Amino acid sequence: MVMREMSDEELQHLAEQGGATNENLSLKEKEDVLVYQNLFQNLKAEPVEGLPFNFAANVRRAVQQQDALKGDLKFQFMLLFIFASILVAAFGLLHLVSPAATEQLMTIPPKFKWSAGLAVLMFWCVNLLTTGSGFKQISKQQ
Amino acid sequence: MFDEKEIVRRILKSDFRAFELLVKQYEKLVFYVVHRLIQDHHNKEDICQDVFIKVYQNLGKFQFQSKLSTWIARIAYLTAVDYTRKAVKESFSEYPDDIDRYHFTDENPEEELIQKDAAAYINHIIEQMPIHYKTVITLYHLNEFSCAEIQDITGIPEGTVKSYLFRARKLMKEKMQKDINNNGYERNE
Numbered sequence: 001m002v003m004r005e006m007s008d009e010e011l012q013h014l015a016e017q018g019g020a021t022n023e024n025l026s027l028k029e030k031e032d033v034l035v036y037q038n039l040f041q042n043l044k045a046e047p048v049e050g051l052p053f054n055f056a057a058n059v060r061r062a063v064q065q066q067d068a069l070k071g072d073l074k075f076q077f078m079l080l081f082i083f084a085s086i087l088v089a090a091f092g093l094l095h096l097v098s099p100a101a102t103e104q105l106m107t108i109p110p111k112f113k114w115s116a117g118l119a120v121l122m123f124w125c126v127n128l129l130t131t132g133s134g135f136k137q138i139s140k141q142q
Numbered sequence: 143m144f145d146e147k148e149i150v151r152r153i154l155k156s157d158f159r160a161f162e163l164l165v166k167q168y169e170k171l172v173f174y175v176v177h178r179l180i181q182d183h184h185n186k187e188d189i190c191q192d193v194f195i196k197v198y199q200n201l202g203k204f205q206f207q208s209k210l211s212t213w214i215a216r217i218a219y220l221t222a223v224d225y226t227r228k229a230v231k232e233s234f235s236e237y238p239d240d241i242d243r244y245h246f247t248d249e250n251p252e253e254e255l256i257q258k259d260a261a262a263y264i265n266h267i268i269e270q271m272p273i274h275y276k277t278v279i280t281l282y283h284l285n286e287f288s289c290a291e292i293q294d295i296t297g298i299p300e301g302t303v304k305s306y307l308f309r310a311r312k313l314m315k316e317k318m319q320k321d322i323n324n325n326g327y328e329r330n331e
Contacts, residue, residue: 008312035315038260043283045261046170047177051187056165059194064158066195 005029012036076128083120146210153201165194171211171285172218178280179222179273182229189225193218208294215285216295219277226273263321267314275310278303 006014006029014025015036025033052058095102144167152160172193176186196217204213268276277296281287289307293300 009308012308012311032315035318036311039264039311039314039318040283042260042264043279045264046284047174047265048261049177049183051169051173051190055169055187055190056162059165059191060158060162062191063161063195063198067156 008032015040073128076124080124083124147206150201150204150206150210153198161198164197168211168214169194171215174280174284175215175218175277176222178268178276178284179219180225181269185225185229189221190218193221196221209291212287212291212294215281215287215291219281219295223273264314267317271310271313274298274306275313278306279310282307 005026011029011032015033018037091102091105094105144163149160149164149167153164169190172190173186176189176193180186180189193214197214200217204210268279271279274296278292278298281292281295282289287295289300289303292298292303296303298306
């Protein structure tokens, strides 16, 4: 009786089951199954190189730093918001208590008002930029 | 024992030690994917780190609809593919459009590698293959994912995954047999 030659798909399946010793296989089929088994074994081999042993700690540190910087940025914006809110509230309160005083405040030469406001804004911007550059450095490290 | 849900819950509460445990648990999985898909030896560690930062940033969106390993492998796969596209555009264009007709060329001196060691030789063959073949071979054999899980990771339909797996293994077997025969023939000469 002439045996049907096995397809490559069947040979791969047989190799996965570890069937190179199957007596019904021809010599060519046995050889194919053995090559497949050898291939599968090598495909499972772990790469020689790998990640450094402290990789997990490094990633944890990077994420932690990133989180801290994000928190700093949030804090900076919150600070600006609080400062602006206090300023507006104080101005509103002054207007309620003494409208004349508010009008007097408005008549202060603009350059004094703006220079005070600008000084606060500049201080905040410098803070923000320092935080931002730290953030970029960490991103680059990653 | 590694409890996925517990670890995720702790990380979402900003427990960085729990995140370190997660990285330790899955660093091999991520490295295998990145190692096989990316040729650039210098950036592998950075890309692995990038993968875990994405994991950390998106962990809140993970709904446990799949295994955590499948979800992380998907992030690793997408990051590696994205990196390959950006860094080595030609590596995609050099592959034939119809990868079912892909075959190895005879231009490379594999004989030298055969004599070194089998695993290095196999890796050398894999490096030359189209990215989809590399991916399914790695995820199936090295990471031990099922074809259905590979579908979840790569978005390639399960039937196509099986077809790529079969074709890639057949090509590799033929290449191995050819190189062994050539080597044996040359030695006999």
